[in-house]
Amino acid sequence: MSGIETVKIIVDAERQAAKMIDDAMAEAAAIRKQIDCLIHQQRQQMLAEAKKEAAAISSRAGEEGKLEAAKYEMESAQGLQSLVARASSRKDATVDKLVTMMMLVE
Amino acid sequence: MSETDKFTEDILQSAREKAENIIREARTETQRASDEAKVTISREAEGIVRNARADAEAVRRREVSEARHRTKLREQQEKDKIMQDVLDRVKKRTAQIVGDEAKYIPLLIRLIEKGLQELGEKSALIHLNKLDLKRIPTSLEGEIGRSVGHIKVEWSKEPIDATGGAVISNLDGKIRIVNTLDQRFEALEPKLLIEARASLFGE
Numbered sequence: 001m002s003g004i005e006t007v008k009i010i011v012d013a014e015r016q017a018a019k020m021i022d023d024a025m026a027e028a029a030a031i032r033k034q035i036d037c038l039i040h041q042q043r044q045q046m047l048a049e050a051k052k053e054a055a056a057i058s059s060r061a062g063e064e065g066k067l068e069a070a071k072y073e074m075e076s077a078q079g080l081q082s083l084v085a086r087a088s089s090r091k092d093a094t095v096d097k098l099v100t101m102m103m104l105v106e
Numbered sequence: 107m108s109e110t111d112k113f114t115e116d117i118l119q120s121a122r123e124k125a126e127n128i129i130r131e132a133r134t135e136t137q138r139a140s141d142e143a144k145v146t147i148s149r150e151a152e153g154i155v156r157n158a159r160a161d162a163e164a165v166r167r168r169e170v171s172e173a174r175h176r177t178k179l180r181e182q183q184e185k186d187k188i189m190q191d192v193l194d195r196v197k198k199r200t201a202q203i204v205g206d207e208a209k210y211i212p213l214l215i216r217l218i219e220k221g222l223q224e225l226g227e228k229s230a231l232i233h234l235n236k237l238d239l240k241r242i243p244t245s246l247e248g249e250i251g252r253s254v255g256h257i258k259v260e261w262s263k264e265p266i267d268a269t270g271g272a273v274i275s276n277l278d279g280k281i282r283i284v285n286t287l288d289q290r291f292e293a294l295e296p297k298l299l300i301e302a303r304a305s306l307f308g309e
Contacts, residue, residue, distance in 0.1 A: 006110045013114035017121030024125030028132030035136035039143040043150075050151035054158030061162030065169030072170060076177040080184060087188050087306040091195075094305040098196040098298050102290065103203070105216035 185307060192302050193295075200287055204237070204270040214238065214272065215246065217290070221274030221283040222254045229258035233273040236265040 107115075203209050222230055234242060239261070250259055266273055271286035291298075303309045 001108070001110065009110055009114055010117070013117045017117050020118070020121040020125045021128065024128040028128050031129070031132040031136055035139055039140060039147075042140075042143065043147045046147045046151045047154065050154040054154050057155070057158040057162045058165070061165045062169075065166035068166065069169040069173035072173045073177055076173075076181070080177070080181050083181070083307065084184050084188065087185070090306050091188070091192055094192050094302050095195045095199060097305055098192065098302060099199045099203075101294060101298060101301065102196065102200050102287075103209070103213055105213065105220050 185303075188306060189299065189302055192306065193298065196298065197291060200291065201269050204287070207241075210270065211242070211246070214242065214270065215250065217285040218246070218250060218272050218274060219254055221272060221285045222250075222257050222259070224283045225274050225276060225281060227257070227276045227281070229260065229277055231260050231262050231275050231277055231279065233262040233264065233266045233275065235268050235270065238270065238272075239263075239265050 203213065218232055221232075260277070266286070268286035268288055271288070271290060273282055273284050273286060275282040
Protein backbone atom coordinates (compact mmCIF):
# COMPACT_ATOMS: atom_id res chain seq x y z
CA MET A 1 0.00 0.00 0.00
CA SER A 2 1.33 3.37 -1.01
CA GLY A 3 1.51 6.36 1.31
CA ILE A 4 -1.22 8.14 -0.62
CA GLU A 5 -3.52 5.18 -0.29
CA THR A 6 -2.85 5.03 3.46
CA VAL A 7 -3.69 8.75 3.89
CA LYS A 8 -6.84 8.30 1.79
CA ILE A 9 -7.98 5.42 4.03
CA ILE A 10 -7.34 7.49 7.17
CA VAL A 11 -9.12 10.57 5.78
CA ASP A 12 -12.05 8.37 4.83
CA ALA A 13 -12.15 6.92 8.35
CA GLU A 14 -12.04 10.42 9.84
CA ARG A 15 -14.96 11.42 7.56
CA GLN A 16 -16.96 8.37 8.72
CA ALA A 17 -16.18 9.19 12.32
CA ALA A 18 -17.33 12.80 11.87
CA LYS A 19 -20.55 11.58 10.24
CA MET A 20 -21.16 9.18 13.11
CA ILE A 21 -20.90 12.04 15.59
CA ASP A 22 -23.07 14.34 13.45
CA ASP A 23 -25.72 11.62 13.21
CA ALA A 24 -25.55 11.07 16.95
CA MET A 25 -25.97 14.79 17.58
CA ALA A 26 -28.95 14.92 15.22
CA GLU A 27 -30.49 11.94 17.02
CA ALA A 28 -29.87 13.57 20.39
CA ALA A 29 -31.57 16.74 19.16
CA ALA A 30 -34.51 14.67 17.92
CA ILE A 31 -34.76 12.90 21.31
CA ARG A 32 -34.77 16.27 23.12
CA LYS A 33 -37.39 17.62 20.77
CA GLN A 34 -39.52 14.50 21.18
CA ILE A 35 -39.49 14.73 24.97
CA ASP A 36 -40.93 18.28 24.92
CA CYS A 37 -43.80 17.02 22.83
CA LEU A 38 -44.24 13.98 25.10
CA ILE A 39 -44.26 16.08 28.26
CA HIS A 40 -46.82 18.41 26.72
CA GLN A 41 -49.08 15.46 25.82
CA GLN A 42 -48.60 13.91 29.26
CA ARG A 43 -49.52 17.23 30.91
CA GLN A 44 -52.65 17.61 28.79
CA GLN A 45 -53.73 14.06 29.60
CA MET A 46 -53.06 14.22 33.35
CA LEU A 47 -54.73 17.60 33.73
CA ALA A 48 -57.72 16.49 31.69
CA GLU A 49 -58.12 13.48 34.00
CA ALA A 50 -57.77 15.68 37.06
CA LYS A 51 -60.38 18.12 35.73
CA LYS A 52 -62.73 15.23 35.00
CA GLU A 53 -62.29 13.93 38.55
CA ALA A 54 -62.79 17.48 39.89
CA ALA A 55 -66.02 17.86 37.93
CA ALA A 56 -67.29 14.54 39.28
CA ILE A 57 -66.42 15.59 42.84
CA SER A 58 -68.24 18.93 42.40
CA SER A 59 -71.30 17.28 40.95
CA ARG A 60 -71.42 14.68 43.74
CA ALA A 61 -70.94 17.38 46.39
CA GLY A 62 -74.01 19.32 45.25
CA GLU A 63 -76.17 16.19 45.39
CA GLU A 64 -74.69 14.98 48.68
CA GLY A 65 -75.13 18.42 50.23
CA LYS A 66 -78.77 18.56 49.13
CA LEU A 67 -79.39 15.06 50.48
CA GLU A 68 -77.74 15.88 53.79
CA ALA A 69 -79.69 19.15 54.01
CA ALA A 70 -82.96 17.35 53.26
CA LYS A 71 -82.19 14.72 55.91
CA TYR A 72 -81.39 17.45 58.43
CA GLU A 73 -84.60 19.33 57.61
CA MET A 74 -86.68 16.18 57.92
CA GLU A 75 -85.22 15.33 61.33
CA SER A 76 -85.63 18.94 62.43
CA ALA A 77 -89.24 19.00 61.29
CA GLN A 78 -89.94 16.01 63.52
CA GLY A 79 -88.17 17.74 66.41
CA LEU A 80 -90.12 20.92 65.78
CA GLN A 81 -93.38 19.02 65.68
CA SER A 82 -92.76 17.54 69.12
CA LEU A 83 -91.55 20.91 70.43
CA VAL A 84 -94.79 22.56 69.25
CA ALA A 85 -96.88 19.74 70.73
CA ARG A 86 -95.06 19.98 74.06
CA ALA A 87 -95.37 23.78 74.16
CA SER A 88 -99.05 23.65 73.19
CA SER A 89 -99.77 21.30 76.07
CA ARG A 90 -98.15 23.80 78.43
CA LYS A 91 -100.03 26.85 77.11
CA ASP A 92 -102.87 26.88 79.66
CA ALA A 93 -100.53 26.53 82.64
CA THR A 94 -98.30 29.27 81.21
CA VAL A 95 -101.24 31.62 80.72
CA ASP A 96 -102.28 31.01 84.35
CA LYS A 97 -98.75 31.72 85.54
CA LEU A 98 -98.49 34.97 83.54
CA VAL A 99 -101.91 36.19 84.64
CA THR A 100 -100.81 35.57 88.24
CA MET A 101 -97.72 37.67 87.55
CA MET A 102 -99.93 40.43 86.15
CA MET A 103 -102.07 40.34 89.30
CA LEU A 104 -99.13 40.38 91.66
CA VAL A 105 -98.41 44.00 92.56
CA GLU A 106 -95.39 44.26 94.82
CA MET B 107 -4.46 -6.54 10.59
CA SER B 108 -2.24 -3.81 9.15
CA GLU B 109 -1.19 -0.76 11.13
CA THR B 110 -3.40 1.39 8.90
CA ASP B 111 -6.40 -0.83 9.50
CA LYS B 112 -5.76 -0.71 13.23
CA PHE B 113 -5.45 3.06 13.17
CA THR B 114 -8.70 3.60 11.22
CA GLU B 115 -10.50 1.12 13.48
CA ASP B 116 -9.35 3.18 16.50
CA ILE B 117 -10.71 6.35 14.88
CA LEU B 118 -14.06 4.72 14.15
CA GLN B 119 -14.24 3.06 17.59
CA SER B 120 -13.58 6.39 19.28
CA ALA B 121 -16.27 8.05 17.13
CA ARG B 122 -18.74 5.27 17.95
CA GLU B 123 -18.12 5.72 21.66
CA LYS B 124 -18.54 9.47 21.37
CA ALA B 125 -21.77 9.05 19.40
CA GLU B 126 -23.11 6.58 21.98
CA ASN B 127 -22.22 9.02 24.74
CA ILE B 128 -24.00 11.86 22.99
CA ILE B 129 -27.15 9.79 22.60
CA ARG B 130 -26.90 8.35 26.13
CA GLU B 131 -26.58 11.85 27.56
CA ALA B 132 -29.56 13.03 25.54
CA ARG B 133 -31.59 10.06 26.79
CA THR B 134 -30.54 10.59 30.42
CA GLU B 135 -31.24 14.30 30.17
CA THR B 136 -34.69 13.75 28.66
CA GLN B 137 -35.49 11.00 31.17
CA ARG B 138 -34.64 13.42 34.00
CA ALA B 139 -36.73 16.15 32.37
CA SER B 140 -39.60 13.70 31.95
CA ASP B 141 -39.40 12.60 35.61
CA GLU B 142 -39.31 16.19 36.82
CA ALA B 143 -42.22 17.10 34.55
CA LYS B 144 -44.22 14.15 35.91
CA VAL B 145 -43.71 15.36 39.46
CA THR B 146 -44.73 18.92 38.54
CA ILE B 147 -47.77 17.82 36.53
CA SER B 148 -48.83 15.41 39.28
CA ARG B 149 -48.65 18.25 41.77
CA GLU B 150 -50.69 20.44 39.44
CA ALA B 151 -53.29 17.70 38.93
CA GLU B 152 -53.45 17.01 42.67
CA GLY B 153 -53.99 20.73 43.20
CA ILE B 154 -56.97 20.70 40.84
CA VAL B 155 -58.53 17.72 42.64
CA ARG B 156 -57.71 19.16 46.07
CA ASN B 157 -59.36 22.47 45.16
CA ALA B 158 -62.38 20.62 43.83
CA ARG B 159 -62.62 18.69 47.12
CA ALA B 160 -62.37 21.92 49.11
CA ASP B 161 -65.02 23.56 46.91
CA ALA B 162 -67.21 20.48 47.25
CA GLU B 163 -66.89 20.56 51.02
CA ALA B 164 -67.82 24.24 50.96
CA VAL B 165 -70.86 23.47 48.78
CA ARG B 166 -71.93 20.67 51.13
CA ARG B 167 -71.46 22.87 54.18
CA ARG B 168 -73.38 25.70 52.54
CA GLU B 169 -76.32 23.42 51.76
CA VAL B 170 -76.40 22.11 55.33
CA SER B 171 -75.89 25.58 56.77
CA GLU B 172 -78.77 26.97 54.69
CA ALA B 173 -80.94 24.07 55.84
CA ARG B 174 -79.98 24.82 59.45
CA HIS B 175 -80.84 28.46 58.93
CA ARG B 176 -84.22 27.61 57.37
CA THR B 177 -84.96 25.21 60.21
CA LYS B 178 -83.95 27.74 62.86
CA LEU B 179 -86.17 30.33 61.20
CA ARG B 180 -89.14 27.95 61.05
CA GLU B 181 -88.59 27.00 64.69
CA GLN B 182 -88.42 30.67 65.69
CA GLN B 183 -91.61 31.44 63.73
CA GLU B 184 -93.45 28.58 65.45
CA LYS B 185 -92.21 29.68 68.86
CA ASP B 186 -93.18 33.30 68.16
CA LYS B 187 -96.64 32.15 67.12
CA ILE B 188 -97.10 30.19 70.35
CA MET B 189 -95.69 33.03 72.47
CA GLN B 190 -97.94 35.57 70.76
CA ASP B 191 -100.96 33.37 71.33
CA VAL B 192 -100.07 33.01 75.02
CA LEU B 193 -99.57 36.77 75.42
CA ASP B 194 -102.87 37.47 73.64
CA ARG B 195 -104.62 35.08 75.98
CA VAL B 196 -102.97 36.69 79.01
CA LYS B 197 -104.11 40.09 77.77
CA LYS B 198 -107.64 38.78 77.24
CA ARG B 199 -107.75 37.10 80.65
CA THR B 200 -106.45 40.27 82.31
CA ALA B 201 -109.14 42.30 80.56
CA GLN B 202 -111.74 39.78 81.70
CA ILE B 203 -110.62 40.22 85.30
CA VAL B 204 -111.93 43.79 85.11
CA GLY B 205 -115.42 42.29 84.94
CA ASP B 206 -114.81 40.13 87.99
CA GLU B 207 -115.00 42.61 90.86
CA ALA B 208 -113.93 40.08 93.46
CA LYS B 209 -110.59 39.77 91.71
CA TYR B 210 -110.34 43.20 90.13
CA ILE B 211 -111.06 45.52 93.06
CA PRO B 212 -108.22 44.16 95.23
CA LEU B 213 -105.90 44.49 92.21
CA LEU B 214 -107.02 48.06 91.57
CA ILE B 215 -106.49 48.94 95.23
CA ARG B 216 -102.95 47.56 95.09
CA LEU B 217 -102.24 49.49 91.88
CA ILE B 218 -103.52 52.74 93.39
CA GLU B 219 -101.63 52.21 96.65
CA LYS B 220 -98.44 51.46 94.79
CA GLY B 221 -98.95 54.60 92.71
CA LEU B 222 -99.54 56.70 95.81
CA GLN B 223 -96.36 55.35 97.41
CA GLU B 224 -94.36 56.05 94.26
CA LEU B 225 -95.83 59.53 93.95
CA GLY B 226 -94.81 60.39 97.52
CA GLU B 227 -97.08 63.48 97.74
CA LYS B 228 -99.40 64.46 100.59
CA SER B 229 -102.36 64.72 98.25
CA ALA B 230 -103.08 62.90 95.02
CA LEU B 231 -105.56 62.76 92.18
CA ILE B 232 -106.64 59.34 90.98
CA HIS B 233 -107.79 58.84 87.40
CA LEU B 234 -109.89 55.82 86.42
CA ASN B 235 -111.63 54.63 83.27
CA LYS B 236 -115.30 55.32 82.67
CA LEU B 237 -116.56 52.03 84.10
CA ASP B 238 -114.44 52.19 87.23
CA LEU B 239 -115.42 55.82 87.82
CA LYS B 240 -119.04 54.73 88.01
CA ARG B 241 -118.62 51.77 90.30
CA ILE B 242 -115.55 52.24 92.41
CA PRO B 243 -114.61 55.46 94.18
CA THR B 244 -117.16 55.36 96.99
CA SER B 245 -116.47 51.75 97.78
CA LEU B 246 -112.74 52.29 97.47
CA GLU B 247 -112.38 55.34 99.65
CA GLY B 248 -112.42 53.28 102.82
CA GLU B 249 -109.99 50.73 101.42
CA ILE B 250 -107.48 53.28 100.22
CA GLY B 251 -107.81 55.26 103.43
CA ARG B 252 -106.86 52.23 105.48
CA SER B 253 -103.39 51.78 104.08
CA VAL B 254 -102.44 55.28 103.03
CA GLY B 255 -104.47 57.36 105.44
CA HIS B 256 -101.98 60.17 105.56
CA ILE B 257 -102.52 61.01 101.85
CA LYS B 258 -105.48 63.11 100.78
CA VAL B 259 -107.02 61.33 97.83
CA GLU B 260 -109.23 62.98 95.22
CA TRP B 261 -110.95 61.27 92.29
CA SER B 262 -110.71 62.83 88.87
CA LYS B 263 -114.05 63.22 87.08
CA GLU B 264 -112.37 62.85 83.68
CA PRO B 265 -112.21 59.17 82.63
CA ILE B 266 -108.99 57.80 81.20
CA ASP B 267 -108.76 55.56 78.17
CA ALA B 268 -107.58 52.27 79.69
CA THR B 269 -108.77 48.70 80.15
CA GLY B 270 -108.40 49.05 83.91
CA GLY B 271 -106.06 50.22 86.60
CA ALA B 272 -105.39 53.84 87.48
CA VAL B 273 -103.28 56.88 86.81
CA ILE B 274 -102.15 58.58 90.01
CA SER B 275 -101.00 62.17 89.78
CA ASN B 276 -100.28 65.09 92.02
CA LEU B 277 -102.98 67.76 92.10
CA ASP B 278 -101.58 69.92 89.30
CA GLY B 279 -101.06 66.80 87.19
CA LYS B 280 -97.36 67.45 86.63
CA ILE B 281 -96.27 64.17 88.15
CA ARG B 282 -98.11 61.10 86.89
CA ILE B 283 -97.72 57.47 87.86
CA VAL B 284 -99.37 55.33 85.21
CA ASN B 285 -100.56 52.08 86.75
CA THR B 286 -103.10 51.04 84.16
CA LEU B 287 -103.40 47.39 83.16
CA ASP B 288 -102.21 48.23 79.65
CA GLN B 289 -99.09 49.97 80.99
CA ARG B 290 -98.55 47.14 83.45
CA PHE B 291 -98.73 44.62 80.64
CA GLU B 292 -96.28 46.67 78.62
CA ALA B 293 -93.89 47.06 81.57
CA LEU B 294 -94.07 43.40 82.50
CA GLU B 295 -93.86 42.12 78.94
CA PRO B 296 -90.10 41.37 79.01
CA LYS B 297 -90.54 39.41 82.25
CA LEU B 298 -93.64 37.70 80.90
CA LEU B 299 -91.74 36.70 77.78
CA ILE B 300 -88.87 35.22 79.79
CA GLU B 301 -91.29 33.32 81.99
CA ALA B 302 -93.34 32.14 79.02
CA ARG B 303 -90.23 30.97 77.16
CA ALA B 304 -89.05 29.05 80.22
CA SER B 305 -92.45 27.53 80.85
CA LEU B 306 -93.24 26.65 77.23
CA PHE B 307 -89.85 25.69 75.85
CA GLY B 308 -87.72 25.16 78.94
CA GLU B 309 -85.33 27.89 77.79
